[in-house]
Amino acid sequence: MRFSGLVENEILKFTRQRRFRVVVLILVGLIGLIVFAQSRSRDRFRSGKDWHVETQERMARMQNMLRDNRTPPTWRRWARFELDRLKYHLDRDIDPEAVSGPLFARGFANAASYLLLPLLAIVFASDIVSGEFAQGTIKLLLTRPVGRANVLASKLAALALAITLTILFGGIVAYVFGGIAYGYAGWAAPALTGFRVAGERLDPAAVRSVALWQDTILAYGLAWFASLSVGAIALLTSVLLRSTAAAMGTMLAALIAGTILPRLAPTWEAQKFLFVTNLPLPDYYSGSPPPIAGLTVGFGAAVLAVWALAAVAAAFAVFVRRDVLA
């Protein structure tokens, strides 16, 4: 008996259940719908001016900022990056505001990290232990000459793999569909990143310019990390509640609460210690204003890591000790 055999078992069960195909269909269907809807609505926002002219005007404004002695050094830095970015696009005859396949794929990471990817992680994780209870197969699984901790570890490994593949697949589908609508080129385009929000103002002190492909990998990495931690917490609810419906319901309620709370109670600062508040890591990284003061990527990742580790530890403690009577 090897551990890899146990993981193989879990993968076999994952792929043979209907939920796996449903997740694939959700991703393909949803991303297709977003691309279609976006490509239909974008044209309305154009000013009508030629983008070449518009870009040259913006570059002129940047140059003015750089020449002006009153411009603070941090803004000077930003203006230089922005100028480079605009020039890069103009040199290659690309509209800097146009969506490209790569840009769409990059944007998908941000948009999906709030709800969609955590939701898919929950769909996988909620069933992973409670499903064995519901089918009665837990009685066979735990009466084989394999320690209970190994059984749960194999499930955790398969869950992490499923979440990883789902996010990879989502990214690829977003790129493929985005490419159909907006073209496949543009991975090397510079992307500005690292904005911070200081009080009411955008602080460009830490702005960096990276290639879009690097920026995209980072955004997906953060979305992946957030989804893994949701998966770990969902695993705990699956172990504790032993019912897939109850586990999924609990996690959904938490996710929804996470999107509502910052709007209803924006001044309640303690919510930054909830895991759901910290799920939009890619957003915090891109520098959109966080819903609660004091949220940064580093803080959010740390909170998620603590939640995930605690959940995994609790899941193991309960799973290994508890009598199986159902």
Next chain:
Amino acid sequence: MSAEAVPTSDAAEVVLSAEHLTKRFGDREAVADVSFDVRAGEVFGFLGPNGAGKTTTIRMLVGLARPDRGRVRIRGLDLAHDFRRAMSHVGCIVESPDLYRYLSGRENLVHFSRMLPDGAEGRIPELARLVALNERLDDKVATYSLGMRQRLGIAQALLGSPDVLILDEPANGLDPAGIREIRQLVRRLATDRGIAVFVSSHLLSEVEQTCDRIAIIHRGRTLATGPVRELVDRVASDRVRVIARPSARAAEVLRAFGPAEAAAAVPAEAEGPIEARLTKERIPEALRALAAAGVEVYAVERSLASLEEVFLEVTGGETV
């Protein structure tokens, strides 16, 4: 596993033993001080009505539940301390043969062979033949009948070449043909392969036909343990059911031995059942009397006392 027959005797090795198993749920003692030994090559029946604590005991035997007191030894290994090594000798079905319905029979067997030492997968074809599932092995378990699932469950339990096979109510929900198949299979496994088979049941007739030795459990306590013949005689009542013609005449003859009543719905001249009271010793005498009176006897069955009665007998009328 040797193929030669292993004699069931006191000399055979004890491979499964329960020692003073006790399990409480709140205030209620579901299992109280249950002890027994199961030896290699024997079929051991665990008899008791539903709710007597059979399944709770089995859950403790296979490590699904922890006993509050007592311990389980499998080939001398303490289950609580040596779970993996102990369970490598055990195959089991607890409560019902629950397998992955969305997987095929073969995939289920592959799945569980991956939880065993290498080589278990190679036994799949042989085991599929043994339980007569080789034709349907690649169909989804969802399409199997209960009997087929029961047989697949047994094949799964045998994957690791166990010394101990634990089956919880294997006859439950099966038709008579299915019950007979399982019964023959269980006997073969014990006699030909020397496996110790532990079978729970709530049917006396069931354990009577399959088991070498039994333990009777009631309200969480073992009432008696011993060879099946001895115990069945002890728990059999003097109620006898005779099928004979003419039924009225038969009832009249049997009344000389004790109360006897022909079924009211049957015409006096026809063949019908008669409920009579006869001790075991007087049955031959009664049959001679029936023959002398010209009654044709088709069957004589001894009914079994309810376990409640056995319980009263064993405990000397103490109430619980």
